[in-house]
Amino acid sequence: MSQDKPEKKVIRSGPKPEKTPLYSPTVQFGNMIFISGAGYHEPGDIKVHTEAVLASIKKQLEDAGSSMNKVLKVSVFLTDMKDYAGMNEVYLGKFGDEPPVRTTVAVSGLPGNTLVEIDVIAYV
Secondary structure: OOOOOOOEEEEOOOOOOOOOOOOOOEEEEOOEEEEEEEOOOOOOOHHHHHHHHHHHHHHHHHHOOOOHHHEEEEEEEEOOHHHHHHHHHHHOOOOOOOOOEEEEEEOOOOHHHOOEEEEEEEEO
């Protein structure tokens, strides 16, 4: 009995770009979903940035047929660890009662002046 091998599928919110992009925001492989680092590039404090980033991730997951409750791994990148408590205030409960594993690190900078960047691995 032959089994279908999973294939890489890029999930887009719009048409395929004319030129090859640097990265894909959302990729599915089998029942796994990988969402690249999402940031927020508007004014605001860490709570505003975190709320916007998590809302973006939620939409990407739903577009891929998944949800925040199906996230297995989260990586959080902060430009300043002084924002850790504020980020956690917004983050708490966003992934349900059984949150995923998480890594949080401070970095020297993020593109577009975002205060936080978050990427996730989930399943469908």
